[in-house]
Amino acid sequence: MIGLIQQLQRRTPLGWLQLSRERSRLLVALSGIAFADVLMFLQLGFQAALYDSNTRLSSALQTDIVLLSPKARSTQNLSTFSRRRLYQALDIEGVESAEPFYSNTVAWKNPQTRKETTIQIIGFDPDYPALDLPEVNQQLEKIKLPDTVLFDRGSRGDYAEAIAQIERGEKVTTEVERRTITLDGLFTLGASFGADGLLITSDQNFLFLFPRREAGSVSLGLIQVAPGADPVQVAAMIDAHLPDDVRVLTHEEYIEFEKAFWTTESPIGFIFGIGTAMAFVVGIVLVYQVLSTDVNAHLKEYATFKAMGYRNSYLLMVVFEEAIVLAFLGFIPGFILPIFIYQLAANATALPIGMTVSRAIYVFILTVIMCAISGTIATRKLQSADPADMF
Amino acid sequence: MQTLNSSVYPQNTDARLAAAVREPVIAAHQLSHFFGHGHLRKQVLFDIDLEINAGEIVLMTGPSGSGKTTLLTLIGGLRSAQTGSLRVLGQELCGASADTLTLARRQNGxxxxxxxxxxxxxxxxxxxxxxxxxxxxxxxxxxxxxVQMLEHVGLGDRIDYYPDDLSGGQKQRVAIARALVSHPKIVLADEPTAALDSKSGRDVVNLMQMLAKEQGCTILLVTHDNRILDIADRIVNMEDGKLSPNSV
Incomplete structure (x- = not known):
């Protein structure tokens, strides 16, 4: 091992010298790698945004245990179960409160353009705040008024004017299910792939909007445990106590359930996975082109080194050295550019896209593997560097 | 100009002396070589017998395609010898493995x-x-x-130049410095003056001769160039794959 380090210390950094001497070739290689990295970062970024945005509402729930229908698939598609199960859950020791939570997607008229679009609407008892959002909880008095809702400022669509009006304190009205509703306040949660926006109102208003929904059919049950009680234990006890027509999950399990739906049930994870793989392949091809051109250009020199007594493994190392140098240098622009593109995408789509350390490490490892594969393919050309045939 | 005399490198001298006592530095016996396979198989070297002793400067002349370069690549370990016997510095190269050949190359410039x-x-x-x-x-x-070696070939003021910025003669002098810097026991040269004008060619050959004498190494030089025949201790002639001795 020490011998190897000594060997490396006395070695001429041939790969690096070859690359740095050919500036234009180096630039082509680096932009190719940066391009592949940017593509990978975007694909992975959108994929992460998908999972993050769809669990934002689930994560914001202020609850310890969630009851839901076994038919529920995601927050936009919750199905219903009987409110009786909530009252039954109150029998369990350690349960402090059990409140119903209503959710539905609905077509509403955009208050600004008057065009119909789909939005998610949730309802809960304003006396028991269901969300861990201080901005919402300060405005709960407003939604006690009939047909009054709070509007998500992060909704996707043309709402800038309506939001500005609400911020000035004006009341904006629009139409949902043939009822006129008033937007009387704003909060920030952000759009998701499942819903373009979110309205919050009281359980009473919610039931007025959907006359065919019974108060007894709830979407979720939000259970708070008594101080000092373990939610996992209490959830197990509730599960044992209640019949099978309702699922009992802790809050963490519910977020995981939501994530799992988007990972396995939607094609979106697959699509972004394909996108990342394609970027990876494009990167391999680009780097291979550059490396094989470089090997070809130096074939005669390599043959000379072989004639001097250098082994084939030495030349392999030179090509790999080039590959690794390219991976490191190409990653720098490939890492910086996406930070700005994420910013643009976040503004344009209202999705929570941003650079994360774990994704940067992941893409960096992919970049090194990418360059190593290209290097491996490029070394096949070294076979033709035979001094006996060349001189 | 500093003299690279042999006392600075005692281990080389011992090895050379020992080799000189034992056997010639290069010894080929009944060495034949073929190119191609099957019915395309063509013999290019016929029963070569050649002995070169330590410190000798031997020139090999002959028309193009006579097999000079092939013999040189065999002795240099660039190609594996097929039949007969070829001993270089006491090492049998006929039928030697690729690894042995690679190590043998390190002995040569x-x-x-x-x-x-x-x-x-x-x-x-x-x-x-x-x-x-x-x-x-x-x-x-x-x-x-x-650095010492480059100064020796008269390029002390060009050590940080890239080859593109050097003249043809200067480049060949760098190549000579590269071949001789490790003090090889044998220097093999394949028409080193072919790409040079007569003056640069002469300089390069003189330089090789001088360095070889200083380091006490053996030189085998393939050439077409009549102008440089005078540096040789011995001239051998290759024709149609057969070697004939030539008077000096």
């Missing part, structure tokens, strides 16, 4: 018709590549020796 310098390396770095093969040199030793 090979000078090509083209300079074959690496375009991304400076003169100094190119020369240093000739030393990196030998694990016992430290970084500073390698730099010192390479």
């Amino acid at each position: 090979y000078i090509f018709q083209a300079h074959n310098l690496h375009g991304s390396l400076t003169a100094l770095q190119n020369v240093k590549m000739g030393l990196e093969l030998h694990a016992h040199f430290s970084w500073t030793e390698m730099i010192d020796r390479s």
Whole structure:
């Protein structure tokens, strides 16, 4: 091992010298790698945004245990179960409160353009705040008024004017299910792939909007445990106590359930996975082109080194050295550019896209593997560097 | 100009003396070589017998395609010898493994018709590549020796030049420095003056002769060039794959 380090210390950094001497070739290689990295970062970024945005509402729930229908698939598609199960859950020791939570997607008229679009609407008892959002909880008095809702400022669509009006304190009205509703306040949660926006109102208003929904059919049950009680234990006890027509999950399990739906049930994870793989392949091809051109250009020199007594493994190392140098240098622009593109995408789509350390490490490892594969393919050309045939 | 006398490198002298007592540095017996396979198989070397002793300068002449370069590549270990016997520095190269050949190459300094310098390396770095093969040199030793060698070939003021910025003669001198910097026991040269004008060619050959005498190494030089025949201790002639001795 020490011998190897000594060997490396006395070695001429041939790969690096070859690359740095050919500036234009180096630039082509680096932009190719940066391009592949940017593509990978975007694909992975959108994929992460998908999972993050769809669990934002689930994560914001202020609850310890969630009851839901076994038919529920995601927050936009919750199905219903009987409110009786909530009252039954109150029998369990350690349960402090059990409140119903209503959710539905609905077509509403955009208050600004008057065009119909789909939005998610949730309802809960304003006396028991269901969300861990201080901005919402300060405005709960407003939604006690009939047909009054709070509007998500992060909704996707043309709402800038309506939001500005609400911020000035004006009341904006629009139409949902043939009822006129008033937007009387704003909060920030952000759009998701499942819903373009979110309205919050009281359980009473919610039931007025959907006359065919019974108060007894709830979407979720939000259970708070008594101080000092373990939610996992209490959830197990509730599960044992209640019949099978309702699922009992802790809050963490519910977020995981939501994530799992988007990972396995939607094609979106697959699509972004394909996108990342394609970027990876494009990167391999680009780097291979550059490396094989470089090997070809130096074939005669390599043959000379072989004639001097250098082994084939030495030349392999030179090509790999080039590959690794390219991976490191190409990653720098490939890492910086996406930070700005994420910013643009976040503004344009209202999705929570941003650079994360774990994704940067992941893409960096992919970049090194990418360059190593290209290097491996490029070394096949070294076979033709035979001094006996060349001189 | 500093003299690289042999007392600085005692281990080389001992080895050379021992070899000189034992046997010739290069000894070929009944060496034949074929190219191609099957019915395309063609014999290019016929029963070559050649002995070269330590310190000799031997020139090999002959028309194109007579097999001179083939013999040189066999002796240099660039190609595996097929039939007969070829002993170089006491090592049998006939039927030797690729690894043995690679190690054998490190004993030689090979000078090509083209300079074959690496375009991304400076003169100094190119020369240093000739030393990196030998694990016992430290970084500073390698730099010192390479600089010394370049000064020796008269390029002390060009050590940081890239090959593109050197003239043809200068490049060939760097190539010679690279071949000789590790003090090889044998120098093999394949028409080193072919690409040079007469004056540069003469300089290069004189330089080789001088360095070889200083280091006490053996030179086998393939050439067409009549102008340089005078440096030889012995001239051999190759024709149609057969070697005939030639009077000096």
